[in-house]
Amino acid sequence: MDTIFALASAQGKAGVAVIRVSGPHARTAAEDMCGATLPSRGMRFHQLSDVSGEHLDEALVLSFQAPASFTGEDVVEFQTHGSSATISAMLRSLSEHDALRLAEPGEFTRRAMENGKLDLAQVEGLADLIDAETEAQRKQAQVILAGDLGKLAESWRSDLIRAASLLEAVIDFADEEVPTDVTPEVRSLLSRVTADLEREAANVKIAERIRTGFEVAIVGPPNVGKSTLLNALAGREAAITSEFAGTTRDIIEVRMDLSGLPVTLLDTAGLRDTEDYVEGIGIQRAKDRADSADLRVFLSESLGDLRITPQSEDIHVRPKGDLSGEQPGSISGLTGAGITQLVDDISERLLNRASGRGIATRDRHRIAMITALAAMSNVSMILDSGPDQYDIAAEELRTAIRSLESLVGRVDVENLLDEIFASFCLGK
Numbered sequence: 001m002d003t004i005f006a007l008a009s010a011q012g013k014a015g016v017a018v019i020r021v022s023g024p025h026a027r028t029a030a031e032d033m034c035g036a037t038l039p040s041r042g043m044r045f046h047q048l049s050d051v052s053g054e055h056l057d058e059a060l061v062l063s064f065q066a067p068a069s070f071t072g073e074d075v076v077e078f079q080t081h082g083s084s085a086t087i088s089a090m091l092r093s094l095s096e097h098d099a100l101r102l103a104e105p106g107e108f109t110r111r112a113m114e115n116g117k118l119d120l121a122q123v124e125g126l127a128d129l130i131d132a133e134t135e136a137q138r139k140q141a142q143v144i145l146a147g148d149l150g151k152l153a154e155s156w157r158s159d160l161i162r163a164a165s166l167l168e169a170v171i172d173f174a175d176e177e178v179p180t181d182v183t184p185e186v187r188s189l190l191s192r193v194t195a196d197l198e199r200e201a202a203n204v205k206i207a208e209r210i211r212t213g214f215e216v217a218i219v220g221p222p223n224v225g226k227s228t229l230l231n232a233l234a235g236r237e238a239a240i241t242s243e244f245a246g247t248t249r250d251i252i253e254v255r256m257d258l259s260g261l262p263v264t265l266l267d268t269a270g271l272r273d274t275e276d277y278v279e280g281i282g283i284q285r286a287k288d289r290a291d292s293a294d295l296r297v298f299l300s301e302s303l304g305d306l307r308i309t310p311q312s313e314d315i316h317v318r319p320k321g322d323l324s325g326e327q328p329g330s331i332s333g334l335t336g337a338g339i340t341q342l343v344d345d346i347s348e349r350l351l352n353r354a355s356g357r358g359i360a361t362r363d364r365h366r367i368a369m370i371t372a373l374a375a376m377s378n379v380s381m382i383l384d385s386g387p388d389q390y391d392i393a394a395e396e397l398r399t400a401i402r403s404l405e406s407l408v409g410r411v412d413v414e415n416l417l418d419e420i421f422a423s424f425c426l427g428k
Contacts, residue, residue, distance in 0.1 A: 014082030072115030120409025135260035203358030213262035220299035222270025
């Protein structure tokens, strides 16, 4: 396997830069630059030189011997000064070694998976952790990175393998009298796995929302202060405001962190009948996005005037509280009256939803679990037909097992790998 290298820390000027080298020639290349033998494991301070002997930098050099490294290979990391010139000189010097090449995006992590240091779900958790912007995203990514989904999948897989082995034992001894009816135990195993899978599949949407962000739409008639409210919540002039109705025609999005949750606020066009073609497009888009949003904040005097039916958890506040004497249930984007209470109400509703999240976080996980559930449902029906159909039931169980194995990348995921690892930076 090639020896690869890349900058593992962020691009740009910094106090310290980390350059990672992984592969069979990592130690040899590092020792050439250090002019000394490196320990199999540990750290030392070294003067670094290029192949011509010219001084490059002073660096802390860390060495890791396979398999006790992130990638499972021999790894060396250089902690150098973080100037752009130093980084460029280091990378240029490493590229002069014939046995080394620049890593591709995500190649270090891909090698970690190929060498059994991470499963595919953990790789996805690592990607989510790198992209995490809020506390909820960080905690959720840490659960996946810790391997909890893989442990669950292995537990389900073990139960299904046990069920399949029971059925196959009956098939193998079809000409003999089997002393025990295996059907009750098989049904018990199926019931237990089915309950877990149904729960996890149902909660994927919430976990995915934590990963990608909840959407909260501000909905109401024209000129009630939706854009002013959005600006107040965002703490900046994100939307144009004016006294003229119909100013907002397209959807304006503002990303926020509310109580550790990623939330995108949507300022939508005012809902009304109009003959203006462009405004009509904006109103239709407002309806579509409001319908698909996780939560709606209705800003209006009365809900009866709107063309969208509120859901049970939606919030209704009266607009322009500064003009109505700041009555209970009113809000003002100008004075800030009611803003804190609105933020608390939004946070409470979304936190309640987030509390029901599962471990699986992606639609890929949900599809794999639904496929397994469908196969297991077929097994339950086939069992009613008696031992003559057990060979078909066993094959359906193998389908379910393969679906669960795809969760952690054991089978049928090659077409996903390039897409997943392309989202990583070069040094990861």
